[in-house]
Amino acid sequence: MVSWKNLDTLKSYEKLVALKDHVDIKEAMAGDSGVERVKKYNVPMAEGLVYNYAAKQVDDEVLAVLAELAEEAQLVEKFQEVYNGAVVNTGEKRMVLHHLARGQLGNAVKDGDVDKRDFYAGVQKRANEFAAKVHAGEIVNEKGESFTTIVQIGIGGSDLGPRALYLALQDWAKKNGKFKMEAKFISNVDPDDASAVLNSCDLSRSLFVVVSKSGTTLETLTNETFVKNALVDAGLDPKKHMLAVTSETSPMAQGTDYLDAFFMDDYIGGRFSSSSAVGGVVLALAFGGEIFDEIMAGAHEEDKLAMNKNIFENPAMLDALIGVYERNVQGYSNTAVLPYSQALIRFPAHLQQLDMESNGKSVNRFGERVNYVTGPIIFGEPGTNGQHSFYQLLHQGKTIVPLQFIGYRESQIENDYVIKGSTSQAKLCANVVAQIMAFACGRDNENPNKSFDGGRPSSFIHGDKVTPRSLGALLSHFENKVMFQGFTWNINSFDQEGVQLGKILATAVLAGETDGALKALSEIMGI
């Protein structure tokens, strides 16, 4: 049995705290030492990706303590509990099975008589078959015309992950003959979101996927009705245009309002649900089921690495532990995610949810307050754009922000020109490595305004290209990093009670059941 203990009760953590400011990165990354670190401080990931941590504030001594911490906190044993079906989501008393949705890592997991691996694979098989029929013109609209657009209606995890993955692969798919249908997304309850998307679509040739696990999400149900009204106004039959992704026990599953329904369950939280039908239906329709299967295969390969007890063979665990050192020992409160890839334009927004919703907690898994900080604040934009925006503060501001660079050697569209002696792709790659060194080592200048202190830590995930498989591996890496950090902090990374109070108060406002300042604010807004 594993033992769930607070971080500050662990002996290895005491050792780690004693190693505050142990490594001067500016010094470590200079000269031969820097070369050695770049060559040595690598962990292979799946699908040709590599996690390089040369420019992190660690050395062999810190790493040795991190290895002790991994062992003492039983991080891999806790992951075993997860994939073997233990009820690790203690708050909601649920198993956590997003790994199982993409492949079997351990024992068979049963829910009653149902083998959960069979369940997830079966749903996706049906989604892929449905998509194939749409692509083949076997499932068509009222007039017998093929569908050309798929619109996902969902919010939070039903939006951010699937949207990030779609955007990451749309150009790759076009280049490689895998692009089947354009996907669009409606998420916000702001009526202008739905209106603008609907105005941009040929409604008669659009399919809508309504995604809500509980079948009770206010924004999603509102937008579902909003779209139904628009379809009816256009003389179309909503039942011929709408699909449902929901749990078998939700109100949405009871209706007969949908062309088809694909089920998920309570064991996959929203921010982990790209691997379920939440991502599977829209992505199979956009790119074909075999592309979604490729994403899942890449994620599954990366998941296997997370089973390794050796921190040097488990990139997600090492990344997680270095992050804990930065957050709890070095005292950094943010992490910036900086993909040097236009394809990953919304990947930081997905990671923002994944990390902040999972680990933005103040109580441990037993409901007791913890006396240490937990999840960091995540933000990011693609490089090189960020260089011309917020990097000023990262380089010369008063607050140190650990950085997560991501870069690829090849573009997706493979259309490039040599301009002033180098391709755009080479310029992109030159920038990411230049930034790593600029942040680490800085540069003195007699004008203090032009001086760079350096000493700003970063890690670097690099690979050949954003493909379905490497994208799946990247997705898994961060999911598992967040999970291992949650284990280390002894918190439940799988619930999100912090979203509830706002819902309750908004419902009270709409019902006119408020008083005090909330009533005064409501009156200002005319409600």
Add this chain to the structure above:
Amino acid sequence: MVSWKNLDTLKSYEKLVALKDHVDIKEAMAGDSGVERVKKYNVPMAEGLVYNYAAKQVDDEVLAVLAELAEEAQLVEKFQEVYNGAVVNTGEKRMVLHHLARGQLGNAVKDGDVDKRDFYAGVQKRANEFAAKVHAGEIVNEKGESFTTIVQIGIGGSDLGPRALYLALQDWAKKNGKFKMEAKFISNVDPDDASAVLNSCDLSRSLFVVVSKSGTTLETLTNETFVKNALVDAGLDPKKHMLAVTSETSPMAQGTDYLDAFFMDDYIGGRFSSSSAVGGVVLALAFGGEIFDEIMAGAHEEDKLAMNKNIFENPAMLDALIGVYERNVQGYSNTAVLPYSQALIRFPAHLQQLDMESNGKSVNRFGERVNYVTGPIIFGEPGTNGQHSFYQLLHQGKTIVPLQFIGYRESQIENDYVIKGSTSQAKLCANVVAQIMAFACGRDNENPNKSFDGGRPSSFIHGDKVTPRSLGALLSHFENKVMFQGFTWNINSFDQEGVQLGKILATAVLAGETDGALKALSEIMGI
């Protein structure tokens, strides 16, 4: 003459520091006290906007000290210096004239013989006339066809501000018969950015605006050549399709490669340049010159409020001072910008640059290290989307993040349905006020995992609708807030030396002139 002093040398700052944790927001926002605060703690902005700070951690005592600080730091006198043309950008020895680009606030500002107000107005008049000719079909492509698409090629301030404004008004313009041409943007040096945009355009009917003040920005010059190559490959004449926005002294201004050129100057920094031809050309082409003029008129009205010495009549200055209290006294290192408006989807990304590039500094305007923290880290996404993403950490995490809510009573497209008793717009408004109260007051629960501490401060800018004028006012508010904070911290908010080192190192990588870790990293990336 004004006197430039470090924040920690001011007597009023000493008083402010003594007021740490002076206000318990949870208590202050409860019951009658909360109602009173909502009604009293308002400052009118221009164009019907209101800055409400009821849920900030201030009371009359804190506000009195902030008023002293405003006076002692001579914030308004320093703004007078700015708009009267003093060389306040000390690092680069330049005037700072983005306010003048939208209207005259003080004395005539001369640069040699040139009246700068006349210069900016003249350039925009020419841009508006050019746009009108394009819209009227007087300026056409090689085949005599009208142009349908405008593509801005620029990065940083030449991208983020104009893009945020375009996205904020495109649906309003479509609804109100003001939509002239679709605008697209190429910014990243990643070749997939340019390729994807070019693949989505009819090149023969597209105009490209190349925007670089210096005429030397690597990404922009590369993308300019990238686009030129694509035009030539398509049998088109680049000179018939490309416009330049640059300074009169730049290499771009010397060429004869453009259909037309519109000038800006060194007195408007990139992140403030939406008010110059950088924003003016693309927005006049997209919506017509009169719409751009409306944006500027709204900004100018808001600028006038920034001239008031009374903090209760100067919303930008009050917002700035409360921010300084939060950053330097309360110790909060982030600010989240949360617009409850889909139109403002990229406004947080613009503010991220505006704030972090302006105030992410460690030396004062004389180049001396400061001993206090400066600009915060800015991030944000539209509500209600954020509620289903990172709000978990904001509500229940270990780190308090001050929040900037923005909300409007009306949608732009005005297409809405009553669903379960309320419109989507009402639901949106109910959510923003509910969140303000949830963050301020929290709610106890016997289950600590479902408990909300509250005590999380926010401010609220509200208005009727995102229109050109109210958008201009919003833009100005944040620009002036950032400027007043820079004055308070005694830093130069108008340069960005922190972007230089990365450029130098990237150039060295491309030239093969590196050694050590940078060479090792370059080899990994195949360059």
